[in-house]
Every structure is written in C-alpha cells, then in structure tokens.
Amino acid sequence: MWKERNVPEQTVARFEQVVLPHMDAAYNLARWLTRNDHDAEDLVQESYLRAFKFFGSFQGANARGWLLTIVRNTCYTWFRENRPQELTTSFDENIHSTEADPFDPEKLLLQSESGQLIKQAMEELPLEFREVLTLRELEGLSYKEIAVIAGIPPGTVMSRLARARSRLKQHLTKLVNKEC
Amino acid sequence: MTCTDIQAAIHGYLDGELDAVRNLEVEQHLQHCAVCSQTYKADQTLQGAIKTVSQYYRAPADLRKRIQSSIRQGDKSERVVPAMPWRWLAVAASVVFVVILAWALVPSRYGLDAEQLVAQEVVSSHVRSLMVDHVADVMSSDQHTVKPWFTGKLDFSPPVKNLTNEGFPLVGSRLDYLENRAVAALVYQRRNHVINLIIWPSSHDTYVKTKALARQGYHLVHWSQAGMTYWVISDLNDTELQEFVRLVQASS
Numbered sequence: 001m002w003k004e005r006n007v008p009e010q011t012v013a014r015f016e017q018v019v020l021p022h023m024d025a026a027y028n029l030a031r032w033l034t035r036n037d038h039d040a041e042d043l044v045q046e047s048y049l050r051a052f053k054f055f056g057s058f059q060g061a062n063a064r065g066w067l068l069t070i071v072r073n074t075c076y077t078w079f080r081e082n083r084p085q086e087l088t089t090s091f092d093e094n095i096h097s098t099e100a101d102p103f104d105p106e107k108l109l110l111q112s113e114s115g116q117l118i119k120q121a122m123e124e125l126p127l128e129f130r131e132v133l134t135l136r137e138l139e140g141l142s143y144k145e146i147a148v149i150a151g152i153p154p155g156t157v158m159s160r161l162a163r164a165r166s167r168l169k170q171h172l173t174k175l176v177n178k179e180c
Numbered sequence: 181m182t183c184t185d186i187q188a189a190i191h192g193y194l195d196g197e198l199d200a201v202r203n204l205e206v207e208q209h210l211q212h213c214a215v216c217s218q219t220y221k222a223d224q225t226l227q228g229a230i231k232t233v234s235q236y237y238r239a240p241a242d243l244r245k246r247i248q249s250s251i252r253q254g255d256k257s258e259r260v261v262p263a264m265p266w267r268w269l270a271v272a273a274s275v276v277f278v279v280i281l282a283w284a285l286v287p288s289r290y291g292l293d294a295e296q297l298v299a300q301e302v303v304s305s306h307v308r309s310l311m312v313d314h315v316a317d318v319m320s321s322d323q324h325t326v327k328p329w330f331t332g333k334l335d336f337s338p339p340v341k342n343l344t345n346e347g348f349p350l351v352g353s354r355l356d357y358l359e360n361r362a363v364a365a366l367v368y369q370r371r372n373h374v375i376n377l378i379i380w381p382s383s384h385d386t387y388v389k390t391k392a393l394a395r396q397g398y399h400l401v402h403w404s405q406a407g408m409t410y411w412v413i414s415d416l417n418d419t420e421l422q423e424f425v426r427l428v429q430a431s432s
Binding site for chain 2: 032037052143165169
C-alpha cells in the first residue's frame, strides 16, 4: 500500500533529472521522421509516457539512447498504423543506379537557399534514410549507438548511411538544377 | 583495396568509425586516386552542409510543460491510497506522538526491561516509516546497490540479501536511529505488507536466540547472530514472518 504513495515522488524527480533533458533530441528525431509538428508532438508525448512507465527497467548510463530507442519504436508503430506505405518505399533502390548528373557541392553551396534545399531533399528521403541521417548528422551519434536505436547491426549503419547520402545527393542535384 | 572497396569504406572514414588499419588504407588511397578523392570531398562538403544548415528541431515549450504535467498527473492517478486530508493526518500524528510519549514514560515508572524498550523503539520506527512516507531512502531490489549505499553512513556493514526469489522482495533501505545509535533498516515486502528488518552491531558477541513478541498489532522477532542484532517487524501474519526470519538467518 505504501508503494503507490512513495515510489512516484522519488521516481518522478529522478525521471525529470535523467530523461527530461533529452526532449530536444526526442522531438528532433520524431519531427524528422514524421515531417510535421503536430504528429511529432503527440509521438514525443506518448514516448515520454512509455519511458516513464518503463523507467524502472532503465539501468544504463545512456539515457538519450534509451529514450531515442523508445521514440523510434513509437514512431514506427505509428507509421505502421497510419502511413504503412512509408515503410515499404524505403526499400526502393531503383533511383540509386541512375546517377546521371554528378553532384557538385560547390554549386549547391552557392545557392542562397541551400539550407532550405537540403532540408527539402532530406524530407524527400525514405523513412529509414531520414532516420540514420538525423541520428548521425544532427544528433552526432556513433554507429554503435545508431545500431542499438534502429535495431540493426553496426555494419548496416554504414551501408545505410552510404545509401542515404548518395540518395540525398541525387535529390539535391535535381533541386539545384531546377532552381538554376 | 580497389576503388569499389574504398567507396564502401569512405563513409566510415568520414564518420571516424574505421579501425586504424582501414583508416590508413583509405587515407593512402585518397591521396593518389582523383576519382575517390572527389567523391570523398563531395560527401565531406555535404556532411558539413547538413550539420550547419539543416534544421535541428527543438521541442516547443508547451510540449515540455504538457509532458511534465502528464507525468505528474499519471503519478497521481496511480496513487491508490485516497488522499487523506492533512488536518486528519496531523491529528493522527499528534495522537501517535502522545502514545509514543506515554510509552517512553512508562518504563521509568514500571521498570520495563531492555527488550521491551527496544521493541517499542522498533515499533515506533516502523510506524514512523509508514506514516511520513519515509519507508526507504534508497529504493532498490539490488543488494549490490543497497549495501554500498550504507557505506559512510554507518560504522558497520549490514548484511543485505535480496529475497525476491523466496517471495520477499527487497524494496530498499533507510537509515534510522535506535538504541542511541544509527542503524540500518532494510525494507522488504510481502504482498502489501511492509517488513522492516533493523540491524545494528550487538553489544555482546554471544548468540541470542530468536524470540517473538507482539506489540500494537505488529509481530516482532529479534535475535543476535555473528555480532549483529536483528529486529524484524511487520503486520504480516506470524507464520509468514517466521519464514522470513528463517531466510534471513540462513543468509546472514
């Protein structure tokens, strides 16, 4: 009977101290995966409630990685229920073979809206590519950490990043040429 | 390494994830292969551009507030115990205080023996821990968390054993003050019953055999072994409490 009175106060305080500080990372990932504010907010909130529920089982030192794994899984569940087509298009690698225009980074950087273009190109990437790029380039995580979060072997992280970057270059080249 | 191998490894090189040997191989290849080196430079530029110009979305302030309050609320909704008005709690506390005070005065008049005095302190400690929401200072079922927690807080090292598998999960521990000294209180649970196991070094090294008594509806058991005095108290039934005592004795 005392448990209900006693545990939460301490647990809440520790949770707020350990897990709440990583809300930007959680939101950034959810936002890049869903590509809109509203869904990202809902999913981050849901993730936090789940994280709180399972906080008792969290023992590691890497609270950010632990939280991001929950966010990632919450988002994927949501995709399965709401946008299943996003999960299947990820494996379409056809565009990969046609690298007609060589990517010219200098040309891109001369564009005044290069930030906008990169953002747009990244948003057009399939889900699993957005995921690895966000975790690697924006969150600065190691292959090992990404592997744990995405549930794939570390070797796959490298090949997936390679494909993601190559696809991003194609999108960018297309966008830059359109702008010129 | 062929150019194909290098192209595959370039991303690991870019991210600083290759081992030293492969890192050197890629580095040397890039120095004299114009094609691969161009690919690498393009990827490097792209990486820099993503990091600097693409957006890092920060959590909106109202989301932060919403999450914080939903955790607090979830915490409240999970509370099974109905909120007791503070006034009544205060009344109850003062009643108990008077009872404790009365008990404290009794022995001097009626000459209660040492055992009964300790028993009363143990009951008070138990009641106090339940009453002021202070069952434990550290909540953990891991004996390797609980035992080191006492280091530096006590001048002795109490034996700590997790009895979860035996049906008495260790919940945590706290410091208490009894018999004019700081003592270790280990908190165990059996269903909804809290068991307090209070330990301190015994004044005499001899073995004191197990003795059970009852006070104010609580069952108490005490004994001494291996230089430590043990007191167990709970509102758990006598049979199950005896089982708990046997488990503690076997593991101490």
